[in-house]
Amino acid sequence: MPTDLKPRDVLNLYPRHGDTIPSLLASRRATGPDRPVLLFEGRTWSYAQIDDASGLLARALVLRGIRKGDRVGLVSPNSDVSLLVFLATAKVGAVFVPMNPGLTDAELSYILKHSRPTVVASQTADLERVERITGAFAEVPWLLPLDEIGAADRDVAAITARIARYAGDNGPIGLPEPQPDDPAVVIYTSGTTGFPKGVVHSQKNYVWAGEAFVERMHLQPSDRLLTVLPFFHINALFYSWGGALAAGAAMITVPRFSASRLWRLAAETGATVFNILAALGNILANRPRSEFDPSHRITKIYGGPISAEMMRVFQQEFHVPTLIEGYGMSEIPGACNNPFEGPHKIGSIGRPARHPRFDDTFVELRVVDDDGREVPVGEMGELLVKTPIMALHYLDDPEQTRAAMQDGWFRTGDYVRRDEDGYYSFVARKRDIIRRRGENISGAELDRILSEHPGILEAATIGVPSELGEEEIMAVLVPRDEPPPAETIVEWCNGRMAAMKIPRFVVYVNALPHTSSHRVEKYRLKQDPSLLARAFDRERHAPASAH
Known part of the structure; x- marks a missing residue:
């Protein structure tokens, strides 16, 4: 395939899908069933293999009583089997709820109780405590040990065979047909002053967010997106995995971030795109240069905030030519970014994001004062965002939903400034303003x-x-x-x-x-x-x- 396609041309390589996660995967499989889609610890999945295996797991979920709209929890570090659970959940029309395995018992108990999953898939290390926590619930979810569906197996074929045995062979069953507006994912926010909120996104939101990442980073089918961020974070799940699927590309992931072997991992796997957060970028910039592997092929990095010093280090010392800073939240994925083709403004979160299939505006931004009036160029105000992929609502929290989502606009709680060129700069969280x-x-x-x-x-x-x-x-x-x-x-x-x-x-x-x-x-x-x-x-x- 060509390697310098425009974002819309990338999407046009594939048959039209139905704005759902299963139809997106089927569309990409139709054009390149044997192309790699996921690399994890020596295992490489093709589009056909991951579609087939997740279909078998979807069958297993249905046979065990999972229905459209039910919630499927996940407590696990990143793995290929975790993403099989995600895809199978989407195929059933259920709702995927990834949770941080590093949470304390009290924190995990709150999210499990709040999300009320029908099933919780978990790594072996967390099975006992998930069982202990949920055992006291009025409705106890059934547990799906990830080892039972092959998490510990050595290759793709062994995992698929194990899932096939787990699914059983009782003849064909009908899977629900998810619709674009059906809830598909709940991402829990960190929660800075109170309890975490469950951000609910639809099937369409997920698909369009992935396609928008194709625009943001000019992804190509030949790209390999490396993520070391966790799947309970919107960056990894929506941008890296969603972007890879939308581009017909591949994603590389690992259970946890290791700064000492990051560059070696990139070189060994042929990674070309890397998603970071500021803390991760600063860690790498301060690591011994003896860990750097100059044979890596990363040419594009997305993340933020990106300081002038971080830009210098990655471009001049790590030989990564393109760094794109952007801005988004769990509720509003990829709201704005510096345009891939420029001009780039260091320290700016860029302009309103675009989407390859939208000729006109995709995202709208406003900067307002405390009374909701737009402020002049250069003045600080709260950022409001209107996007077709805004979260549906906060799970079981109508009060917070009404407070944050008003007349189609999302109140970010972030102060920004807009310059004369239409670029926005982050100033502070409202809660991060010191009154002196x-x-x-x-x-x-x-x-x-x-x-x-x-x-x-x-x-x-x-x-x-x-x-x-x-x-x-x-x-x-x-x-x-x-x-x-x-x-x-x-x-x-x-x-x-x-x-x-x-x-x-x-x-x-x-x-x-x-x-x-x-x-x-x-x-x-x-x-x-x-x-x-x-x-x-x-x-x-x-x-x-x-x-």
């Missing part, structure tokens, strides 16, 4: 500047109570090696940020708390009084006492 002496200060902006200090690995700024009312700024820092004297951090900030923004307090920690999607949990820092108690106070030149 009448001024609104972006915590994200300060995090970025402080992280550029050569002695700092990671930074998080938070507001702490001030004797004068409102807040003072505290910088919580992870040093690279020996912590620099706090006074030098304050001196370094001079000239790099306005005097109003320079942190009053500086404190060092060994690590920052993160969500599963690698965002810093600043609310946890605010709940830790010991930080302020031992922080350097530049106004007193001595450790501050708790207020």
Whole structure:
């Protein structure tokens, strides 16, 4: 196949599908049944093999009572068998609910209780605790050990044979016919101040999000998309896996991210596209260069935020020519991005996203003040997004749904600015604004500047109570090696940020708390009084006492 097709031409290589996940897979199989679609730990699945195996597993689900609309939970690291569960669930018209196996018992119990799955597929390591947690439920789901459908087998044929035995041979059965608007996936948000919310997406949303990623990254059928992000994260499931299916390409995944062998993995598997988050990119940029394998073939990276330094390192040292920064949320996949063909603006989340099959607008963006009025170019306001792939609703949460989704627009809770060229720049989460002496200060902006200090690995700024009312700024820092004297951090900030923004307090920690999607949990820092108690106070030149 050609390797320089335009996004619409890529989609036109395949028969028209019905805007559902099963029809998308069937469309791509029809053109290239023997082409690779998934690589995992030495196993390579073709489009025909993964379609057949997921069809057998769908049969097994139906025979065990799974019906259209039922929820199928997954508690497992990334694997090829996990994606078989996803595809089989879609073929049944059920709803896939991936969960983070790293959750505590209490966190996992909440999601299991809230989502009420009829079946939970789980890796062996988590079976006992899933059984223990759900055993107390009024309606106990049945458990599907992933080993029973071949997770531990060595090759594709062995896994398929095991699933065939599991499905049984009792003659043909009819599978439900999923429709484009049927719920298909629930992605649980991290939850920063309260309980996680279940974001419900339809079959069509998933398919169109994958096709939009073809546009975003100019994916080709020959591409191999490497993801080390988990399937309970929208980036991996919707962009990498959905994008690979939409392009008729292949995806490479691993159970967990290993920075030390990332470049070797890329070289061995022939990866050409790599999805990252900022934390992952910064980790790689700071790893020993002895781990870098120059024989890798990655030419395109998607993620964000991408700093000027990260851009320099990946382009000049890692020889990756194209890095595309974008913006999205679980509720609004891929809302905007820097155009693939440019121009690119470093530090910008780009323009409204496009879709190969839409001649006109696909995504609309507005920037508004607290009263809902649009603000002038260059001024900060909340970003509102209108997209045809906005989430259907929050699972069993009409109040939160009404608050966030109004008249077709999604309230992101993020502050942005739009420039004269129509490019948007992220400023801060609404909850990440520090109110100091009448001024609104972006915590994200300060995090970025402080992280550029050569002695700092990671930074998080938070507001702490001030004797004068409102807040003072505290910088919580992870040093690279020996912590620099706090006074030098304050001196370094001079000239790099306005005097109003320079942190009053500086404190060092060994690590920052993160969500599963690698965002810093600043609310946890605010709940830790010991930080302020031992922080350097530049106004007193001595450790501050708790207020």
